[in-house]
Amino acid sequence: MSEAVLRAEWPAPGGVQAFTTLRHGAGRSIVPFDAFNLGLRSGDDLDAVARNRAELIERFALPSAPRWLRQVHGTHVAIEPGHDEPEADAAVTRTPGTVLAILTADCMPVVFASRDGDELGAAHAGWRGLAGGVLEATLDAMRTPREHIVAWLGPAAGPQSYEIGREVYDAFVSHASAAAAAFVPTREGHWRVDLYALARQRLARAGVMDVHGGAFDTIGDARFFSHRRDQRTGRMATIAWMAP
Known part of the structure; x- marks a missing residue:
């Protein structure tokens, strides 16, 4: 079981579970979506994705079917999402047993x-969502004080693999000059960017200091799906829930 997911390493309260699925170790999708693709809109066979999603629920004994979102790189937050896949890039729940799901590559x-x-x-925080404030929007939708x-x-x-152009650089640095520290020049008009550092900066400004993770590279690590590396590829799911 462990080879199919990466468990979150963080001081989560008792009863809170979180993990990200890996590319292999489960699933039935074939090349180039092999094998544990969970994204319906990736171009994979829909029946294969449906089987993979069913396997996700059974293999990891999820307390309910995940609340999938129709992600659009925006900042809308679905509060207590149902099973109708609302258009949103974040979700919040206060209901034990509700399983939140974010697709990424x-x-x-x-x-x-x-x-x-x-x-x-x-x-779901790609560079557009991160720059647009999806993390702050999620925190705003939560009742919990930021310090808790x-x-x-x-x-x-x-940061060792992700090279971007001026549009991305300007989107962050124009918002906060301190963001420049997360960019390393590579060639004219291009930088390597540390999304994790940018997220930590924004969370700190929002009042969230207890931040963990951020040690992986989906582009350079073949355990993960990567759109930048492979173009046509599947999607991992980050799954989280509070025990019922």
Whole structure:
């Protein structure tokens, strides 16, 4: 079981579970979506994805079917999402047994939990969503005071591999000059960017200091799906819930 997921390493309150699925170790999708693709809109066979999603629930004994989102790189937060896949890039629940789900393949999944284990949030933070304020929007949707929230940064494109252009650089540095520290010049008009550092900066400004994770690189690590590396590829799911 362990080879199919990466468990979150963070001081989550008792009863809170979080993990990110890996590319292999489960699932039935074939090349180039092999094998544990959970994204319906990735171009994979829909029946294969449905089987993979059913396996996710059974293999990891999820307390309910995940609340999938129709992610659009925006900042809308679905509060207590149902099973109708609302258009949103983050979700918040206060209901034990509700399973939040974020799909990624280089973007950064972020999970938030209240220290008392009564509230949970999850966000899809690619560079557009991160610059647009999806993390702050998720925190705004939570009732828990910022100082009582712990966060985990799931696997994303890492600073050693993720090269971007001026549009991305300007989106962050124009918002806060301190963001420049997360960019390393590579060639004219291009930088390597540390999404994890940018997320930590923004969370700190928002009042969340207890932040964990951020040590993986989906582009350079073949355990993960990576759109930047492979173009046509599947999606991992970051899954989180409070025990019923």
